[in-house]
Amino acid sequence: xxxxxxxxxxxxxxxxxxxxxxxxxxxxxxxxxxxxxxxxxxxxxxxxxxxxxxxxxxxxxxxxxxxxxxxxxxxxxxxxxxxxxxxxxxxxxxxxxxxxxxxxxxxxxxxxxxxxxxxxxxxxxxxxxxxxxxxxxxxxxxxxxxxxxxxxxxxxxxxxxxxxxxxxxxxxxxxxxxxxxxxxxxxxxxxxxxxxxxxxxxxxxxxxxxxxxxxxxxxxxxxxxxxxxxxxxxxxxxxxxxxxxxxxxxxxxxxxxxxxxxxxxxxxxxxxxxxxxxxxxxxxxxxxxxxxxxxxxxxxxxxxxxxxxxxxxxxxxxxxxxxxxxxxxxxxxxxxxxxxxxxxxxxxx
Ligand code: FE
Numbered sequence: 001x002x003x004x005x006x007x008x009x010x011x012x013x014x015x016x017x018x019x020x021x022x023x024x025x026x027x028x029x030x031x032x033x034x035x036x037x038x039x040x041x042x043x044x045x046x047x048x049x050x051x052x053x054x055x056x057x058x059x060x061x062x063x064x065x066x067x068x069x070x071x072x073x074x075x076x077x078x079x080x081x082x083x084x085x086x087x088x089x090x091x092x093x094x095x096x097x098x099x100x101x102x103x104x105x106x107x108x109x110x111x112x113x114x115x116x117x118x119x120x121x122x123x124x125x126x127x128x129x130x131x132x133x134x135x136x137x138x139x140x141x142x143x144x145x146x147x148x149x150x151x152x153x154x155x156x157x158x159x160x161x162x163x164x165x166x167x168x169x170x171x172x173x174x175x176x177x178x179x180x181x182x183x184x185x186x187x188x189x190x191x192x193x194x195x196x197x198x199x200x201x202x203x204x205x206x207x208x209x210x211x212x213x214x215x216x217x218x219x220x221x222x223x224x225x226x227x228x229x230x231x232x233x234x235x236x237x238x239x240x241x242x243x244x245x246x247x248x249x250x251x252x253x254x255x256x257x258x259x260x261x262x263x264x265x266x267x268x269x270x271x272x273x274x275x276x277x278x279x280x281x282x283x284x285x286x287x288x289x290x291x292x293x294x295x296x297x298x299x300x301x302x303x304x305x306x307x308x309x310x311x312x313x314x315x316x317x318x319x320x321x322x323x324x325x326x327x328x329x330x331x332x333x334x335x336x337x338x339x340x341x342x343x344x345x346x347x348x349x
């Protein structure tokens with residue numbers, strides 16, 4: 001037997017084990033089955049609150065890849081009721097691969113602003129995160145910055161970032177294309193590349209680490225990581241990285257900052273559809289929005305609801321109102337641009 005066969009056989013057993021796991025509950029009245037790319041600890045608080053309010057139990061399957069393929073392979077028998085994930089790209093991918101269904105629910109539509117949900121009801125943004133600038137407290141005295149200025153030669157050799165092909169950056173570049181058009185965005189990206197301190201690598205947190213190490217002065221990263229680092233009682237180094245930076249909210253010409261979402265979608269088959277709908281309604285509710293804000297350092301999508309104290313300390317976020325579907329449409333163009341510009345090769349020598 002080849003290794004490949006052994007692997008696919010192992011995957012088969014895993015799928016069987018899962019079917020058995022859900023078998024007792026898949027059609028039970030009081031359960032909702034969730035497939036997620038999100039770290040279990042990030043969604044558990046809000047799921048616990050859901051169970052406390054509705055009495056509906058949650059079964060969570062955490063996957064780090066292949067969520068859509070899994071649901072497609074399970075076909076009609078898929079126990080998945082609700083999909084939870086981050087990033088508009090992953091939500092639109094789930095829709096495009098045909099593993100979601102439309103939901104037109106008055107409560108959900110009233111709770112969630114239109115720019116953060118699919119116009120056809122296939123996915124819903126339930127929290128926001130902003131893609132901002134981490135700036136060295138020691139070395140950067142600027143208190144404001146624009147996205148355009150990331151290409152200003154004054155930052156030459158001073159910027160760190162993760163791969164340009166990561167979902168978070170592709171969404172930012174997709175937003176830039178929507179605001180500036182492709183030509184201006186490509187010129188800007190060349191300037192950004194020229195300003196890099198090193199080849200893009202690692203996640204967002206390692207960019208804060210690189211600032212602490214003096215490798216760069218500013219970096220591009222998501223807001224919630226700063227909250228997670230600053231409150232990390234288990235890792236004093238992370239705390240130092242988080243406390244070594246200020247958050248600057250870069251803006252486009254409209255004065256607003258790029259945001260992305262974490263969201264939920266009703267799965268195509270949803271054996272417990274009614275419970276799935278109840279979960280999505282709950283995620284959009286004031287109570288769930290509060291839990292998300294306090295525990296995850298994300299921004300509520302509910303208009304007017306404040307983030308946690310830790311997040312408030314970053315300063316005021318003014319979220320871009322560009323519909324996320326516009327950003328998702330530009331994903332492919334953004335990805336091709338990153339390759340053309342050679343952004344991931346790092347600064348020119
Ligand atoms: Fe993340």
